[in-house]
Structure formats: C-alpha cells, structure tokens
Amino acid sequence: MVVKVYGPAFACPKRVLICLVEKEIEFETVPVDIIKGEHKDPEYLKLQPFGVVPVIQDGDYTLYESRAIIRYYAEKYKSQGTDLLGKTIEERGTVEQWLEVEAQNYHPPIYNLVLHVLFSDKMGFPADAKVIEESEKNLGKVLDIYEERLSKSKYLAGDFFSLADLSHIPFTNYLGAMGKMYLIKEREHVSAWWDDISSRPSWKKVLELYPAPILE
Amino acid sequence: MVVKVYGPAFACPKRVLICLVEKEIEFETVPVDIIKGEHKDPEYLKLQPFGVVPVIQDGDYTLYESRAIIRYYAEKYKSQGTDLLGKTIEERGTVEQWLEVEAQNYHPPIYNLVLHVLFSDKMGFPADAKVIEESEKNLGKVLDIYEERLSKSKYLAGDFFSLADLSHIPFTNYLGAMGKMYLIKEREHVSAWWDDISSRPSWKKVLELYPAPILE
Incomplete structure (x- = not known):
C-alpha cells in the first residue's frame, strides 16, 4: 500500500514528503491547485473539512495536519530510516517542545511573510506592508532565541536531527525567493543549522520532485 | 519528585494541570503574574525564553509548551490514570490530528476573543471590535466542522476522551465569562461534547484550585 499525499507543491505537505523520504516510505502524490481554489472543492472537503x-x-486510514502526519509516520516506522523522535521519552518531549515552538512562534510570522510577499498577487489580495514589517520583526525575535539555543545544541531538540528541525524546512526555504535569507545568514548558529538541515538529501529530493508554485 | 508547574492561574498551564490530574501525577504550582509582567523577568526567561x-x-527535566508537556506525561505514564492517547498508533495519529486542529484552527480565534474581550483592560491595550467580530465568525466556522465531526463520534478523536478534547477545555470555559457560550450551546453535538468534557472531575478540581484571574 502506497501512501497518497495531497498538495505536494505547497509547503505544509512538503513537511510530510521530507518525513516520508527520511523514513524510506513509498508514496505517490495528488496535485491540489490552491491558486485555482481546488482545496475548497466539495470532494476535497470530504477528505479535509477545513480546506x-x-x-x-x-x-x-486518512489523516490531515502536517505535524500530526509526520508524528504518525515517525512513530509507526520508528526503527526504519532516520529516527526523528529521539531515543528516550525525555528526548521525544524536547522534540515535541520544539515542534510546538515551530507551530506557535515560528510559523505565524513566516507564514504571513510568505503570504504577503510571495502569494498575495497570485491569490488576488493586496499585500499589507504593515503585516510584512511586523512579521519580519517577530520572526527576527524568534530567531534570536533560536541563535541562543543553537549555540548550545547542534539541532533544536539536541544532538540529533528530528521532526522539530524538519518542520522548519519548507517555509524557511521561501526566505530565499523573498530576498530575506539574511534573517538566517546574519545569525551564526542559525545559519550553520540551516546549511545543515537544508542540505539533507531528503529535502533536495522533495524540492527537485515538487518545485514550489512560486518558482514555476 | 513532584512536578512543578508555572503559571497555574492561566489557561495554557491549565491544560497541563488537567492532564496531571487525569494521569494521577503529583504536582505543585508556582504563580506567575502575567498582568504584572512576571513572565518577562530574566529569571523566568531562563526557564522559558519566549516569556x-x-x-x-x-x-x-524542564519542558515548555503546554501541548508538548501533555504529550510527554500522557506517554510517560501511558498505563496510569486515564489513557489520553488511544489504544493503537492509528488512534494516536487521530488524537494528534485533532490536537493540531485545536492549536491551528480553534485556538487562534478563541485566544483573540479572550484577549480582547476579557484581558485588554487589565493588560492596558484597547479592545479591537473588528478583531472580536472576525474571531467570533472564524470560531463559529470551526465549530460548524466540529458539529459535523461530533455528530458521528462522541469525542474528537473517536469514542474515547483524549488529549485532543482536553486541550480545548481551558479556553472554551472563558466563553461563559464572555457571555458567548451560545457558540457552543447552539450546536447540538458540540454542546453535548462540552457538557461531557467540562464535567470531568479533573477540570472541576483544577478550576476550584486555580480560579482564572478574570474571575478573582
């Protein structure tokens, strides 16, 4: 049975794809064109009611929410491919902590940046300069805390690559297309961390197979 | 060793307290007065850098982010107290899905409602009528999807009470103090679900021990 992943062009589904490659799980993909509004089609809403x-x-088995899906596969195939959860229950706790930090602190400002800088034209709404400015400022504050953390620890949850790091990759990659990669580069330890995690063969494979729509 | 929980008066820490009571884990609490800004004290920031x-x-072992903490204790004491993760790896996946829905879809609008309706005066910023209106509208849309889900399933992740339900309790409880509990009551299955989960002895105990600051 091959796992079917919907929406591979977009950043949240790419979390799932990186995870499946790291875990050596076979998958196929089903395109969902968000620019055309296919995520609001009645057939799609039967699978994912939030659209x-x-x-x-x-x-x-059907599952949605990228961070739930990556937890599911990381646990189901714990000993296959890269271990993404840590060796002990305490390590997993720390992975969960940084996964939540990504979801609650990192994702909202970077999502707003990507939406307003890269997608507003395509999606037909005006970019809001104030949202862009505040999001960049907030992302910077979060990255200052990451810099401190990553000065003491190679990866977010410890000395091992985990779901917590993985979860940052797809949206952080957009900083390049936005001309804002300096947010990463001007912080020594964040920069080394990004060079490391964005060089993983899993991410290179995902990016090659499913380029972001903005770059097409 | 007794677990020490910081900030018991507030809603996010109450997720942790409900979980500890459900899991029959001993704890003590350390007050953190957010109204006075104690969460930005240098000593506190050493424990929780995001304040x-x-x-x-x-x-x-130190851990932050309420949803990471509840996952940690639910897993560490899997067979003690209430099982909050489901019996199979697929059930846990579905618990994770609805925990993410709570964090990504339910929490942002209800948090903004609580912040602007109940806390803006105390925290010294003006309540924004547009934020209140949009948050209530967005919360209503999310609850429409919950209504559909809960018409087919007693709890969010299936026929068992889990972390996914638990995670909704503290903020949903604020709807009463805001005079907005009709958002729950006007939806038959959501209303029955809320009556069920808010009647749990764990929640009653937490609420009795640590009343919300707004009600003091």
Whole structure:
C-alpha cells in the first residue's frame, strides 16, 4: 500500500514528503491547485473539512495536519530510516517542545511573510506592508532565541536531527525567493543549522520532485 | 519528585494541570503574574525564553509548551490514570490530528476573543471590535466542522476522551465569562461534547484550585 499525499507543491505537505523520504516510505502524490481554489472543492472537503493541504490516505486510514502526519509516520516506522523522535521519552518531549515552538512562534510570522510577499498577487489580495514589517520583526525575535539555543545544541531538540528541525524546512526555504535569507545568514548558529538541515538529501529530493508554485 | 508547574492561574498551564490530574501525577504550582509582567523577568526567561506560560520542572527535566508537556506525561505514564492517547498508533495519529486542529484552527480565534474581550483592560491595550467580530465568525466556522465531526463520534478523536478534547477545555470555559457560550450551546453535538468534557472531575478540581484571574 502506497501512501497518497495531497498538495505536494505547497509547503505544509512538503513537511510530510521530507518525513516520508527520511523514513524510506513509498508514496505517490495528488496535485491540489490552491491558486485555482481546488482545496475548497466539495470532494476535497470530504477528505479535509477545513480546506487546507495536506491530507494523506494510507489504505483506509486518512489523516490531515502536517505535524500530526509526520508524528504518525515517525512513530509507526520508528526503527526504519532516520529516527526523528529521539531515543528516550525525555528526548521525544524536547522534540515535541520544539515542534510546538515551530507551530506557535515560528510559523505565524513566516507564514504571513510568505503570504504577503510571495502569494498575495497570485491569490488576488493586496499585500499589507504593515503585516510584512511586523512579521519580519517577530520572526527576527524568534530567531534570536533560536541563535541562543543553537549555540548550545547542534539541532533544536539536541544532538540529533528530528521532526522539530524538519518542520522548519519548507517555509524557511521561501526566505530565499523573498530576498530575506539574511534573517538566517546574519545569525551564526542559525545559519550553520540551516546549511545543515537544508542540505539533507531528503529535502533536495522533495524540492527537485515538487518545485514550489512560486518558482514555476 | 513532584512536578512543578508555572503559571497555574492561566489557561495554557491549565491544560497541563488537567492532564496531571487525569494521569494521577503529583504536582505543585508556582504563580506567575502575567498582568504584572512576571513572565518577562530574566529569571523566568531562563526557564522559558519566549516569556510565556507554562513551563514545568520535573527533577532535572524542564519542558515548555503546554501541548508538548501533555504529550510527554500522557506517554510517560501511558498505563496510569486515564489513557489520553488511544489504544493503537492509528488512534494516536487521530488524537494528534485533532490536537493540531485545536492549536491551528480553534485556538487562534478563541485566544483573540479572550484577549480582547476579557484581558485588554487589565493588560492596558484597547479592545479591537473588528478583531472580536472576525474571531467570533472564524470560531463559529470551526465549530460548524466540529458539529459535523461530533455528530458521528462522541469525542474528537473517536469514542474515547483524549488529549485532543482536553486541550480545548481551558479556553472554551472563558466563553461563559464572555457571555458567548451560545457558540457552543447552539450546536447540538458540540454542546453535548462540552457538557461531557467540562464535567470531568479533573477540570472541576483544577478550576476550584486555580480560579482564572478574570474571575478573582
């Protein structure tokens, strides 16, 4: 049974794709064109009632929310491919902490930056300069805390690459297309961390197979 | 060793407290007065660099982010007290899905409602009528999807009470103080679900021990 992943062009589904490659799990993808509004089609809403990507189908099992899906596969295939959860229950706790930091602190400002800088034209709404300015400022504050953390620890949750690091990759990659990669580069330890995690073969493979829509 | 929980008066730490009561884990609490800005004190920032509550200390182990903490204890004491993660890896996946829905879809609008309706005066910023209106509208849309889900399933992740339900309790409880509990009551299955989960002895105990600051 091959895992079916919906919406591979977009950043949240790419979290799932990196995870599946790291875990050596076979998958196929189903395009969902958000620019055309396909995520609001009645058939799609049966799978994902909130109308966002991704969703996966694995035999009879359907699951949505990218960070739930990556936890599921990281746990289900714990000993296959890269271990992404840590060795002990305490390490997993720390992975969970940084996954939540990504979701609660890092994602909101970078999502707003990407939306307003890269997607507003395509999606037909005006970019808000104030949102862009505040989001960049807030992202910078979060990255200052990351800099401190990563000066003491190679990866966010410790000395091992985990779901917490993985979860940052797709949206951080957009900083390049926005001309804002200096947010990463001007922080020594964040920069080394980014060079490391963005060089992983899993991410290179995902990016090659499914370029972001903005770059097409 | 007793678990030390910081900030028990507030809603996010209450997620942790409900979980500890459900899991029959001994704890003590350390007040953090957010109204007075104690969450930005240098000593507190050493524990939680983002300056929010909660954080826990459990011997040498420190952990923050409420949803990470509840996952940690639910897993560490899987067979003690209420099982909050489901019996199979697929059930846990579905618990994770609805925990993420709570964090990504439910929490942002209800948090903004609580902040602007109940806390703006105390925290010294003007309540924004547009934020209040949009948050209520967005929360209503999310609850429409919950209504559909809960018409087919007693709890969010299935026929068992889990972290996903638990995580909704503290902020939803504020709807009463805001005069907005009709958002729950006007939806038949959401209303029955809320009556069920808010009647749990764990929540009653937490509310009795640590009343919300707004009600003091």
